[in-house]
Amino acid sequence: MRSPYLLTMVAILASAPAMAQGLPTSVLPPARPWSGASERLIVAHTDPWITPAERAEFAATPRYDETRAWLERLDAASPLISIETFGRTSQGRDMLMVRASKGVTGKPIVLVQAGIHAGEIDGKDAGLMLLRDIALRGKDALLDQVDLVFVPIYNIDGHEAMSRWNFPALRGPLEKGYVANARNINLNRDYAKADAPETRAMIALLQRLDPILYIDCHVSDGFDMQYDITFTYAGWGRYAYHRATADWLMDRFGPAAKTALERAGHLPTIYPSPIDTREPTRGIRQAPEGPRYSTGYGDFIGVPTVLVENHMLKPYRQRVMGTYVLLEAAMKLAAEDRDQIIAAKTTDRASRPATMLARWKPAATPIGWIDSFKGIAFETYSSPATGRMEQRWTGRPITFRMPIIGQDPVETVTLPTAWWVPQEQTEVLDRLRLHGIQFEPIAAPRTLTLDRVRLRDAMVQRARDGRLPLKALFDHALVVETLPAGTIRVPSDQPLGLLAAALLEPEAPDSFVAWGFFPEILSPAPGAEDFVRAPLAEALLAQDSAIRVVFDAKLAAEPSFAVEPDARLNWLMERLPDRSRYYLTYPIRREL
Numbered sequence: 332m333r334s335p336y337l338l339t340m341v342a343i344l345a346s347a348p349a350m351a352q353g354l355p356t357s358v359l360p361p362a363r364p365w366s367g368a369s370e371r372l373i374v375a376h377t378d379p380w381i382t383p384a385e386r387a388e389f390a391a392t393p394r395y396d397e398t399r400a401w402l403e404r405l406d407a408a409s410p411l412i413s414i415e416t417f418g419r420t421s422q423g424r425d426m427l428m429v430r431a432s433k434g435v436t437g438k439p440i441v442l443v444q445a446g447i448h449a450g451e452i453d454g455k456d457a458g459l460m461l462l463r464d465i466a467l468r469g470k471d472a473l474l475d476q477v478d479l480v481f482v483p484i485y486n487i488d489g490h491e492a493m494s495r496w497n498f499p500a501l502r503g504p505l506e507k508g509y510v511a512n513a514r515n516i517n518l519n520r521d522y523a524k525a526d527a528p529e530t531r532a533m534i535a536l537l538q539r540l541d542p543i544l545y546i547d548c549h550v551s552d553g554f555d556m557q558y559d560i561t562f563t564y565a566g567w568g569r570y571a572y573h574r575a576t577a578d579w580l581m582d583r584f585g586p587a588a589k590t591a592l593e594r595a596g597h598l599p600t601i602y603p604s605p606i607d608t609r610e611p612t613r614g615i616r617q618a619p620e621g622p623r624y625s626t627g628y629g630d631f632i633g634v635p636t637v638l639v640e641n642h643m644l645k646p647y648r649q650r651v652m653g654t655y656v657l658l659e660a661a662m663k664l665a666a667e668d669r670d671q672i673i674a675a676k677t678t679d680r681a682s683r684p685a686t687m688l689a690r691w692k693p694a695a696t697p698i699g700w701i702d703s704f705k706g707i708a709f710e711t712y713s714s715p716a717t718g719r720m721e722q723r724w725t726g727r728p729i730t731f732r733m734p735i736i737g738q739d740p741v742e743t744v745t746l747p748t749a750w751w752v753p754q755e756q757t758e759v760l761d762r763l764r765l766h767g768i769q770f771e772p773i774a775a776p777r778t779l780t781l782d783r784v785r786l787r788d789a790m791v792q793r794a795r796d797g798r799l800p801l802k803a804l805f806d807h808a809l810v811v812e813t814l815p816a817g818t819i820r821v822p823s824d825q826p827l828g829l830l831a832a833a834l835l836e837p838e839a840p841d842s843f844v845a846w847g848f849f850p851e852i853l854s855p856a857p858g859a860e861d862f863v864r865a866p867l868a869e870a871l872l873a874q875d876s877a878i879r880v881v882f883d884a885k886l887a888a889e890p891s892f893a894v895e896p897d898a899r900l901n902w903l904m905e906r907l908p909d910r911s912r913y914y915l916t917y918p919i920r921r922e923l
Contacts, residue, residue: 359502360555360707360724362646367596369652372460380405380463384456384504389648392452392504395424395487401459402429402483409466410434411474418532421513424487426532429458431465431479439673441665442542443658444482444533447518447549447625449489449508450498453641454548457654458483473659476666480540485529488513501550503647516797519547522628523621523834523841524848525762526797537634538767543672544584544635544665547625548654551640554608555724557705559645560592560653563602563638565630567617569698570738572687572829573679576635576672583668584637584661591660597653598705602640606736609722611706614697614734619688621841622833631830633679635672637661644724680826686745687829689838691738698737703730742838746823747921750835751781754817756918759843763821768831770821778813782921784837786844789853789915799847805837805917812920820922837917849918856911861900868903878906 374381383393383401393401406412411431418426432438445454458481464470465479473479484490490508497507511517512527521530537545551561564571564580571577585601592599603615620627629636639657641650665672708727711720752759754772763770789803821831837844858864872879882903886893893899905915 359500360644361726362502362644363557363726363728365559365596365646365649367649367652369595369597369656370648372464372652372655373648380467382456382459382463384647384651385460387504389456389503389646389651390505392456392507392647394493395484395491398455398459398483399427402427402462405462405466411466411471412462417536418528420486420488420529421527422488424491426485426487426529427483428536429462429481429483431462431474431481433471433474438476438478439543439665439669440478440480440540441544441546441662442480442482442537442540443546443548443661444485444625445548446483446487446490446508447485447547448510449484449486449492450501450510451548451550451641452484452490452504452508453550453647453650453654454546454639454658455483457548457651457658460651461655461658470659473662473666476669477543477662479662480542482533482536485533486512486518487529498550498643500552501643501647502645503650511796514797519549519625520623520796522625523623524796524798524843524846525765531765534765537632542634543669543676544637544661545625545629546637546639546658546661548639549641550643550650551602552643553603553605554611555644555707555709555726556603556611556642557707557728558598558600558603559642559649560597560599560657561602561640561642562588562599562657563604563626563640565624565626565636566619567601569617570619570688571630572619572684573630573633573682575675575678575682576633577630579668579672579675580635580637583671584635584664587664588657588660592653592656595652595656597649597656599653599657600705602638603704603733612731612733614736615701616693616736617698618738619691621839622830623841627841631833632827633676635675683824684746684829686743687832687836687839688740688742689744689836689840690740690742692741694737694739697734699735701733701735704733705730706733744832744836744838746828746832746836747782747923749823749922750821750831751779751814751920751922752819752821752835753918754819756849758848759919760819762834762843763831766827766830766834768821768827768834769825770819772817772819773814775816776813777818778811779922780809780811782807782923783810783812784917784919784921786837786852786915786917791847791853799850800845801847801853802845803837807921809923814920835919837919844917852913852915852918854914855905856914864900864904867907868900871903871907875906878903 406414413430416425417428446452492509493506516527568577568581589599607613622628622631626636626638706729708729709722709724714721785806786803792800833839
């Protein structure tokens, strides 16, 4: 017998087709009416090349097999289109890339990907329409100066896990894919650690194509607002690590995309990442990004990268059309600015930054203001479910002054001359090789003065994206060591030196150690009997006055520690010199 709760849920789901966009209208805020010139891009229902989303009037999006079949039919119909596979997913599905080209080798490439978060699938359906119009409807001039490579579904396994309950805040399509891949790894947090086969395939594709522009299509979460199409770059451009490509994005891409979208009837802006969705007037956040993200990774490898974030509460039809307009504008601009972009990439890759920002905190005062942010009013009500006041967006347009909250530096690391990686750290070497970072083993032992890093207050964090991240403080000390033959030297003086720093500097938020790559360093050294350990600890206290001072202070400040013999003894044993070559010792050395 079904429970009343289950019957209610079934009733809600059953009502969704009548709503055409997913959940009942009582759940999502009211949609503002929209009509724009971009709607003229939609073909008639009798058109033989209508896309599946157009045929469904944007109430649904095609699954992987239907998408692939439609693209293969387009490939057969046009010499401008070709399809390749460039990898396989965790569940063994072919990852597809579609190249639109006039066959001239060596042309710069615009790379567009859709569905890295598989429920945010606007880019797929916009891309199918654009490919059709390039191949068959007279827009082939877009290929005169550049090629287009389009990945219609990045996270295919997540895409095929469609449900009406995935991404419930998105206004369409009716069924949406899941955010993560089949191993529950968020692929837009995986570029640095590269655990997923999908990520590894995309990194290899980026190296193969080396695009002059990389576009990653998403849909936002957050709060209601009037804007429909938003986009941004690594660190919102302001905090990018490579300046030349960031300046091109801010000075050229942003204005061109905004103009094209406005002409087509859309309302674009730079993506407003909210400080507090319950109080939008508190501001929007701008901050540096690490290479875990597509945009951050693009910044670290010197590829101009755009994150498209369509507004979740706009109807799917409106979002898809806006994406089409943005992608077409991007291709036109990339063709016009191809030499300028190539020069910017060359400049960034020739740069050798001496330092890298590793930690930051919100600035105490705004770094800027949007004087007339186009928001939506909301009211609050007492929710019997949460027991607190909740938001109810009214659909009424308002404007207000929006603060932009930037970041202040907390910790900046100085890059070493090189990093030394033990040859047994095969997982690290695999990732360095995958990313294209240069390194070389030594043929004979070498004695050097090196920076050795020890971990302090190490704490394993909540599981995330297939890993157990590690949080710690780090102590640096110079030591003289003889490195055995086969040890790997990774120089910082290379085009990807900044990416190497982001992965190998322990303080960096996306470093290998931060992602938990070295679990062995958390294992204490083998113990001994207390009748051996106690005299050793006593000798340490007698001979090291600095440790004695800290120990006495800890006894005074922590009564529970003072009365626990094992805790006292363990604390002292951890401070014996060279007691363990592994425990809480970062295995990678830094050559200053």
